[in-house]
Amino acid sequence: MSSRDAILQAVRQNRPDPVPRPPTPLFASPDEGLTTAFVEAQKRAGGTVVSTTADAIATLLDARFPDARVIASTAGDIVAGSMDLHAVADPHELADLDLLVCRGVVGVAENGAIWIPKAHLGHRAALFIAQHLAIVLDANALVWNLHDAYARIDVAEDSFGVFVAGPSKTADIEQSLVIGAHGPRSLTVFLLTE
Template identity: 35%
Template sequence: MSARENILNAITMNQPEFIEIPVIDSSVVIQYDDVYAQFKTVLESIGGKTELITDITALKEQLTAEKENGSFVVNTISALGEVDEQVAFLSASELEKVEKAYIKGTIGVAENGAIWVYESQMINRLVPFICQHLVLVIEKKNIVNTLHQAYEKLDVSKEGFGTFIAGPSKTADIEQSLVIGAHGARSAMIYVIE
């Protein structure tokens, strides 16, 4: 028997016992009295901003004004007007000039301020990470207490890619100081539709 076979046999003989995955009752995990208030508190503590709006049309004027100023703004939300489908075919070097991106999120999580975004909502999976300023839009009714509850509502196999985004890019590796916008969006504004 070769050394390789000896090693593989030793690994095979040394497997841990199979343990069933625990069933988590999401009704007994964290429950917040006001999920939006918790979402807002956590999101703002990690560098993001949030604003409660009554209707998504309030953002139309903002988007139009930014595009008229000549800024490279990407809109992926059809309720705001023309969707910038052409970004699906742009490379990273072409997308690096994106000043602001408007993206609709699927679900928000109160415990950590994260928002789930499917790839189809981004149009190009680079957009939320390469833009200078990220604008996410979610509905208040789609904010849940915990990640457990979020995963119960999501179909993660629906598309090839999806991600939770929690505020702007940040790192604390540099001399133990929190740096916002180190390797991605410098700001994240989340609009929550009532």
């Protein structure tokens, strides 16, 4: 018997009597205060939220990252970027990426998480290898909790998707929080309010 069949058979023999599948509610969401809660959650996670308009972002980024040389953008209508992600064949070529600018799909107020599917990344690696990350998010795309977020996205639609909640961090040395573990050293969220 194959290992597959042996495992499935053992599980079938040993599984308990059927237990019904409980319904998953969305849980009550407050009607107001989504933006405030989202900003607070991002702050707790080490991110920075800037409420702004699309045409102001390029200038804000220039001021925030004056030394950034290699900039990739999948939000070309907002920030031009210095390189074309589509021209990159091997993600290793992104090793010197200073900044990635991309669009988020849904933002979660209770935890600051932003859903980004592969289609918004060009290369999956770009989101993790960049020294800094900036995400453009429509304020209308905020929901209260993860239940609501999962109800609005299709996790299997794209080959890969990720909730990003803050810059990369670690507390593995004596529980001291250090921002910038392996991924981006900062996260700036531009919340489009117009």
